[in-house]
Amino acid sequence: MKAISVLGAALTLMALPASVAAQTRSAATCLTEREGESVLLYLAPDLLAQTNRICAPILPANAYLRRSGATLGQRYAGVSAEAWPAARTAIAKIAGPDVAPLLDSAFAAPAVASLVAPLVAAEITASDCPRLDRILSLMAPLPPRNVAGLAVAFLQLAGDRDRKAGRRPALPICEVQPR
Template structure:
């Protein structure tokens, strides 16, 4: 289950970046807060895409089929997260992309491009587990869910470091707590 969640978090974070930035992203890391901001910003569109993909394969009683409230709850958090997400994306994408993110069109463009890319990674076989995960985290505040996703992303980053692989997007190592 950790692998599924961490893969999802990796897809989400990695695909939040423009493709040319991926090489630079490997050498950059985001703080926990920056990673959370990117995840919160993309959440409403990702939830919508997940619902679109999974609805045909899930029973009528499935959480994703009966709850539109989750996307609405994340919409406010998404709007609040955009300034920090913009800075995080600019940090990883580099100085050539940063000025483009200041445009009023950047926020909707980033989300409308990224969500379908991430959603293309969702397979029908993933839907029951995704539905369960979302139903379990639904009562939590969006910020907590983003924090959980970043924590799983950090686990995946640690595994990648130990195996000599490079993560497509790295969350900076947190100091020992």
């Protein structure tokens, strides 16, 4: 759960000037499930590459990341490019009107990913690597969109707990309304 919380915090604060950070944490602004999925799909190749960079060297030779980590990242690359337009809109939504125009630049897409992935990776410890290796090996057969949907569902659970405890969620995914 720590890595998910870090991801949420990183997404919320990425590439933002300090004066805008408080604005992004507004309780009134949240991402729909689809918007959250788009952000995660967009960032996936860079997040996977960072995880692989940190964990593969310290895992045993038969670990999933050592055998297939790069291949998994490549699977997400095509979906990532497709997800950028929706991810850009979602990021602009939580970043606010001062940041939104910056996301229209041709340099925004690579800049966002290159800023967020290292922030998340900085929170990965060697003791996290065996669990991350197992999680990635379990999710590998699933379609990327299903993985993003599951990740958003877990972020919603964490967000619900944060709200009940009086804390703001790390990534502002809108609360699920009962059907």
